[in-house]
Amino acid sequence: MNxxxxxxxxxxxxxxxxxxxxxxxxxLAGGTNLxxxxxxxxxxxxxxxxxxxxxxxxxxxxxxxxxxxxxxHNSDVSEHPLVVKNFPLLSLALKAGASPxxxxxxxxxxxxxxxxRCHYFYDTAMPCNKRAPGxxxxxxxxxxxxHAIFGASEKCxxxxxxxxxxxxxxxxxxxxxxxAKGERKIxxxxxxxxxxxxxxxxxxxxxxxxxxxxxxxSNNFAAHSYYLKVxxxxxxxxxxxxxxxxxxxxxxxxxxxxxxxxxxxxxxxxLTAAExxxxxxxxxxxxxxxxxxxxxKNAKAYGENDFKLTLAPNTVVEALKIAxx
Numbered sequence: 345m346n347x348x349x350x351x352x353x354x355x356x357x358x359x360x361x362x363x364x365x366x367x368x369x370x371x372l373a374g375g376t377n378l379x380x381x382x383x384x385x386x387x388x389x390x391x392x393x394x395x396x397x398x399x400x401x402x403x404x405x406x407x408x409x410x411x412x413x414x415x416x417h418n419s420d421v422s423e424h425p426l427v428v429k430n431f432p433l434l435s436l437a438l439k440a441g442a443s444p445x446x447x448x449x450x451x452x453x454x455x456x457x458x459x460x461r462c463h464y465f466y467d468t469a470m471p472c473n474k475r476a477p478g479x480x481x482x483x484x485x486x487x488x489x490x491h492a493i494f495g496a497s498e499k500c501x502x503x504x505x506x507x508x509x510x511x512x513x514x515x516x517x518x519x520x521x522x523x524a525k526g527e528r529k530i531x532x533x534x535x536x537x538x539x540x541x542x543x544x545x546x547x548x549x550x551x552x553x554x555x556x557x558x559x560x561x562s563n564n565f566a567a568h569s570y571y572l573k574v575x576x577x578x579x580x581x582x583x584x585x586x587x588x589x590x591x592x593x594x595x596x597x598x599x600x601x602x603x604x605x606x607x608x609x610x611x612x613x614x615l616t617a618a619e620x621x622x623x624x625x626x627x628x629x630x631x632x633x634x635x636x637x638x639x640x641k642n643a644k645a646y647g648e649n650d651f652k653l654t655l656a657p658n659t660v661v662e663a664l665k666i667a668x669x
Contacts, residue, residue, distance in 0.1 A: 349391040355398065356522055356554055362393045364524060364552040371395050371554065373415055374449040376442070377458040385468050386459075386475055400453075400556060403427070409561040414453030414554075418508065419444065421452060431560055433590050436571035437511035443580045453555035456509060456519070456535065459546060460502040460610075461582055463487060473499045474543040481543075489648040490584065493656065494609040500543030501646055504536060504611050510588040511571060513612040514604040517560045523553035532558070536611035543610070565590035565602060570667035573606075574659055583607035585656045587663035591627070598622045598668075603639070608656060615639040618660070627668035629661065636660040 353359040363369050368390040370378060381387035400413040403424045410426055421427055422438035442450065464470045464482035471480035483491050483501050491501045509532075517532040536547050549555075568591035575581040586606035592599040601622040603615040618635040625631045636657035645653050 346388050348389045350394065351391060352394040352397060356400075356556065359393055359395050359398060359554055360522065360524055360552055362391075363554070366390050367551075369393060373451040373454045374417070376446050376450045376454065378454075381459065384466050386466060395554070401451075406559065409559060409563075412452050412558045412560070414556055414558070415451050417448060418442075418450040418452070418455060419447040422447065430562070430566055431511075431515060431569075432566055433515060433569035433571055433588055434508065434511040434560070436569070437507040437586075437588060440571055440573040440586070441507040446580075452508070452558055455506055456512075456555065456558075457547070458505060461505050462491070462502040465502060474502055474539070477542070477544050484646060487648060488646045490582065490607070491646060491649050492609050493643045493645050493649060493652050494605075494613050495538040496610065496644070496646075497539045497541065497543070499541055500539035500610065502539070502543065502610060503607055504546075504609065505582050506612070507571070507573060507583065507586060507606060509536070509612045510586055510604045510606040512558060512560070513614050514588045514590055514602040515560050515563065515565075516602070517558050519558055520556045521549065521553045522556055523550055525550075527556075532612075533614055539610045563590070563602075564592040564600070568593050568667045568669075570663050572659055572663040572666065574655060585652055585659045587659045589660075589663040589667040591622075591664075591667050593627065593668065596627050596668075598625055598627055601635075603635075603660065603664075605639070605656065605660070608643075608652065615660070617641065622664075627664075629665065632661045632664040633657070635664070 370389045372392040372394045400415040402413045418438050422435045464472045470482045492503050512532050519530040571588050573583050573586040583606045588604045590602040601619045605613040618639040621635050
């Protein structure tokens with residue numbers, strides 16, 4: 345591990361000033377992903393800026409919904425009464441992620457910033473455009489069982505690993521950030537990027553910006569929400585495919601639907617066509633299957649992940665069946 349400087353800050357202003365002093369500087373919160381990246385030699389920082397003393401860990405009700413501080417721990421968010429009661433999809437998604445020990449350390453902002461778990465990304469001896477632009481994508485034509493079926497490019501077929509982010513994109517969350525130029529809001533659906541020609545860019549944060557909090561608007565989905573994660577083992581495994589479902593129902597009729605998938609794209613994958621189809625429809629298995637078929641439009645597999653073309657729609661249907669009960 346290379347030597348690096350360490351700096352602890354007490355205010356967002358000082359954090360932003362510190363991160364902008366050196367282009368190879370990183371914010372340090374829970375460190376559950378960053379430390380792995382450093383130990384693997386994927387990230388070689390000159391300086392780490394410890395932001396754990398910033399006042400960004402509150403979870404509070406607002407006039408329009410709920411605000412979750414960027415430093416709120418995943419375990420605290422998943423068990424918070426406001427989240428469990430009003431946003432159970434988020435609670436379920438968080439509890440499906442990692443292990444209890446990691447959830448005790450991982451933060452909301454850090455979870456959003458975590459990087460892909462693609463084997464080629466972590467193996468510095470292998471080609472990876474995300475880690476080293478221009479070197480190629482080892483997963484294309486290689487071992488790609490965990491990889492994308494939506495939104496990929498010839499430069500990268502990696503997937504975003506978060507469970508939490510699937511719930512947040514389905515719930516129309518907004519990210520509040522601050523930087524040297526001031527504050528701004530980013531729709532959660534626009535926070536993460538598809539790979540395109542620049543897979544090294546995971547998100548739309550500008551240089552030196554700090555995530556302050558996430559806002560989730562009030563909704564009528566609490567009674568019919570479910571997060572289904574399909575993985576190789578029951579604990580501490582990333583999703584082969586996951587589905588986050590939230591329904592507003594009147595009797596057996598779906599008034600409004602929110603659906604998103606994980607393990608299938610470079611970003612949390614929102615299923616807007618399926619949502620539109622389900623609006624006003626009865627909660628039947630036939631309608632769920634038609635919605636899942638719509639969700640699979642333009643899906644493309646790469647060999648070892650061909651099974652996802654079947655697993656993904658089946659996961660959506662099963663999550664809808666459970667959520668609609």
